[in-house]
Amino acid sequence: MNTIAAKFLKVFLAVVLFGGLYLVAVAKHDERDRIRQTAVELTPDCKAKLEAYGLAAGPVYRSPYLVRVGGEAVEVSGYSEEDVRAIQRGCNIIDDLQGFVAGGEGLGQRWNATRFVRGTHTTCSHCHQNAGDKQDEKGNRIQGSNNLGASWVMADMYDRFTGLILSHELRQMQCYINSSNGFKPNIADDLLRDVTAYSRFIAAALDLKIGNRYLEQGMDEIPASATNRRGDDYVRGAHIYREQCASCHGQQGFGLVQDGRVIYPAVAGRNSFSLDSRMNFAAVNTIMPGFICRNMPPGAEGTLEGQDCRDIAYFLSTLPRPAGDLQGPLYAVWQQLMMIVMPPLTAYADSLRSSSPRPVAH
Amino acid sequence: MPPLRGTFVVGLTLAVVTLPQAIAFSTTLAGLPPHFGIYAAIWGVLFTALLNPSSVFSGGPNTTMSAAIGITLLPIAPQFGADYIGYALTLILLAGLVQMLFVLIRPLGRTLDLINEPIVNGLICGIGVFLICKSLTSFAGLPINTQVEWPLWIAWQSFVAVLEIGNLYAIEIGLVTLITSLVVRQWRPLRNWAILLGVVAGTAYSEYLSATVGIQNTLIEQIANLSYVGFVLPSLPSFSQEAMADIITILPGAVTLALLGLFQTVAAMRRMNRKMGSYTDSRKGILADAVSNCVLPFLSSLPTCASFNRMWLVFSLGGHSRWASAVSALILLLMVLYLAPLIAIIPMPAMAAIIMLLGANMINWEDIKPHFKDRREAVVFMASFLSVLFLDLFGAVIVGSLLAIAYSKWEQAHPNISLSGNVLKIRGNLYYGSLPVIEAMYHRAIAQDDRVVIDFSECFYIDQEGIRWLAAAKAAQHVRLADRRRSDDRRAIERRAAADGKRRTGRRSSKVDRRKRSEF
Numbered sequence: 001m002n003t004i005a006a007k008f009l010k011v012f013l014a015v016v017l018f019g020g021l022y023l024v025a026v027a028k029h030d031e032r033d034r035i036r037q038t039a040v041e042l043t044p045d046c047k048a049k050l051e052a053y054g055l056a057a058g059p060v061y062r063s064p065y066l067v068r069v070g071g072e073a074v075e076v077s078g079y080s081e082e083d084v085r086a087i088q089r090g091c092n093i094i095d096d097l098q099g100f101v102a103g104g105e106g107l108g109q110r111w112n113a114t115r116f117v118r119g120t121h122t123t124c125s126h127c128h129q130n131a132g133d134k135q136d137e138k139g140n141r142i143q144g145s146n147n148l149g150a151s152w153v154m155a156d157m158y159d160r161f162t163g164l165i166l167s168h169e170l171r172q173m174q175c176y177i178n179s180s181n182g183f184k185p186n187i188a189d190d191l192l193r194d195v196t197a198y199s200r201f202i203a204a205a206l207d208l209k210i211g212n213r214y215l216e217q218g219m220d221e222i223p224a225s226a227t228n229r230r231g232d233d234y235v236r237g238a239h240i241y242r243e244q245c246a247s248c249h250g251q252q253g254f255g256l257v258q259d260g261r262v263i264y265p266a267v268a269g270r271n272s273f274s275l276d277s278r279m280n281f282a283a284v285n286t287i288m289p290g291f292i293c294r295n296m297p298p299g300a301e302g303t304l305e306g307q308d309c310r311d312i313a314y315f316l317s318t319l320p321r322p323a324g325d326l327q328g329p330l331y332a333v334w335q336q337l338m339m340i341v342m343p344p345l346t347a348y349a350d351s352l353r354s355s356s357p358r359p360v361a362h
Numbered sequence: 363m364p365p366l367r368g369t370f371v372v373g374l375t376l377a378v379v380t381l382p383q384a385i386a387f388s389t390t391l392a393g394l395p396p397h398f399g400i401y402a403a404i405w406g407v408l409f410t411a412l413l414n415p416s417s418v419f420s421g422g423p424n425t426t427m428s429a430a431i432g433i434t435l436l437p438i439a440p441q442f443g444a445d446y447i448g449y450a451l452t453l454i455l456l457a458g459l460v461q462m463l464f465v466l467i468r469p470l471g472r473t474l475d476l477i478n479e480p481i482v483n484g485l486i487c488g489i490g491v492f493l494i495c496k497s498l499t500s501f502a503g504l505p506i507n508t509q510v511e512w513p514l515w516i517a518w519q520s521f522v523a524v525l526e527i528g529n530l531y532a533i534e535i536g537l538v539t540l541i542t543s544l545v546v547r548q549w550r551p552l553r554n555w556a557i558l559l560g561v562v563a564g565t566a567y568s569e570y571l572s573a574t575v576g577i578q579n580t581l582i583e584q585i586a587n588l589s590y591v592g593f594v595l596p597s598l599p600s601f602s603q604e605a606m607a608d609i610i611t612i613l614p615g616a617v618t619l620a621l622l623g624l625f626q627t628v629a630a631m632r633r634m635n636r637k638m639g640s641y642t643d644s645r646k647g648i649l650a651d652a653v654s655n656c657v658l659p660f661l662s663s664l665p666t667c668a669s670f671n672r673m674w675l676v677f678s679l680g681g682h683s684r685w686a687s688a689v690s691a692l693i694l695l696l697m698v699l700y701l702a703p704l705i706a707i708i709p710m711p712a713m714a715a716i717i718m719l720l721g722a723n724m725i726n727w728e729d730i731k732p733h734f735k736d737r738r739e740a741v742v743f744m745a746s747f748l749s750v751l752f753l754d755l756f757g758a759v760i761v762g763s764l765l766a767i768a769y770s771k772w773e774q775a776h777p778n779i780s781l782s783g784n785v786l787k788i789r790g791n792l793y794y795g796s797l798p799v800i801e802a803m804y805h806r807a808i809a810q811d812d813r814v815v816i817d818f819s820e821c822f823y824i825d826q827e828g829i830r831w832l833a834a835a836k837a838a839q840h841v842r843l844a845d846r847r848r849s850d851d852r853r854a855i856e857r858r859a860a861a862d863g864k865r866r867t868g869r870r871s872s873k874v875d876r877r878k879r880s881e882f
Contacts, residue, residue, distance in 0.1 A: 018540065
């Protein structure tokens, strides 16, 4: 009798537990449907960009951009209301992943994106600048500016780093690895779908053709062979960093935060990209130099030489930063320790240098 | 040969119980097409039944080994692809060859006996937790990420994904399967059929959804076409030039796979031997596994090893003959040949629910409870359990093996030493590992008293270093040795020792010890 009661209790508890979880799942799904239906509060950059590209629901889409840069309007099939909202959400994720600009209610529209990145600084537009579509005043796209549309037309192609045929969703997963805190969104997550929708829209607006390689796609990488082979030197890199970069990114590379908003992102420490990232010079030594040379310092892009950029990237790779996912718990703990121990030591060493006579600049 | 009818009933039950497990293991754990599990349940079971003389031994596909294949190969190639299958076959063959080493090198095979219960139970519990976390994504009809979601602190993220973006139809099918199985297994006569009935209920609900909502809306993944499955499906492991770099990276995985199989086979045989009061040499089980796993990759099959739950099933049904397993393999072959269209509509979420249930079954409090009564056992159990959760499987197996050796050595290295008056009494082993402990006490004794008697009458084992130490101690004028096992009195021993020299004393005492041991 007692055992039968115990069995009933066991089954009852299991049913209550699973039923409760099912109800939670249903509630979460309803919330997601509701978010999908509500109008999107765009960030200023996204608003300007999407208006300039004439994003609206309709049977056909003609990009105003093509006419503006002196080409012919191309007619492609249009977007539904739901598509438009997905594209808008995608733009918000790219431009303002942490929700600094359009925060509050709009945060739910980012599908908890901050859950998947480490620290409080990371936003897609740190690398994919101007909401993933960087242009000069005349509307010319810039070589090596990580254009998302140009990236989308390269989807489902061979990726030389992973050796896989990467879909755009899997390619985005690579981005999450760069500043991962251990877990990545599921490949079916709306987070990836919305960014894909936005990237695809950029490709349509710029009339980029599928399967083509455009110069604005990716970083314009700088291999050692593209320099005059003086050799990479992090001491020189540290010097250039202090002269050119430290005023914004800080002496220790911790970035600049004002009123809870990131003005300049961290390039070292907790809020920075991880050791596994392709931005880490020690992992891939061509990408970070390429990014620096094409995009830094803002307003004076292109003033640094290839070797300078390699030196700076080398120096950055020596600063303490979080371990990547693949390096295991021991490495992660070690890096955490280094991020606590090294900054005061570096600050102390810097204070010694500033009190001694300045070396003659070369 | 036992009564034909009884054997048939046991075989039929075994076949019906194994089928859903076999499919679930290959599709949700190993990332291989369903026929891999089915062939393992046919050929793996048949080979081990023929090669292993144990009367209740039942081989076939195994949860842990399937999971190990999935974990090892996930970063290497996309699952279910041609490359992946090639690598999987290579991995299984390598594991079979590693197992063959355990047959050929006798001491290596003997080391498996050092794996004690807390370690095996720790591994099993850890893998149970892992299986539950691992099947969360397929439970909710979500794709598996390419990154291995192995550590526990990442798995909760999959759980959140299930709640937020899971396919609700998939979740419903999974829950129907889970709850049906849970309810059915409470009733003892149907206990062994719980999994099958759960799958039937899940499939029925999935068919209902397909009829009302439409499969184009539910987007439920199914086992799909099995019509290509025939009597045998030959396959070749890939050893091509371009695969070599990847094959080298999966070598630790092959060792893990081999060890996980052997651990379970040896532990299961040991447990069943004691349960049945009979004895079958576990070496024969190792041989059966090794030979099977060297042949199975050429037959499109998962690797085989002992299955605790199926052996328990055979035992409880009274199948005291290995013909039952062989018959089950043949029945399964017939079922697959004629029931393929029915198997094809089984939904994947139901398979995932089955894996979760098996994972939960692996965490059995009744098995674990005794380990917490002894502190040393508790430490070993927890270390083994946690290393599965915080390291990868290879790390866990290595930690488990090292722990096993450390455990046994620690036992031996702490003989019971007592000092009463000037008599130093040693009970236990006198060998290089225990000498430091003994020497510490010895030096305390000679500091207290200038005449010391070392009584090693209750030493069971003395190695060469121990003999040399005893001889050196004897050389000191104020120390006398005592061995009360001899019929002569202690003085006679000493006289002889003085006359015969140092080596002789040692040899005598070790001879005594050998004679003593043979009495037990």
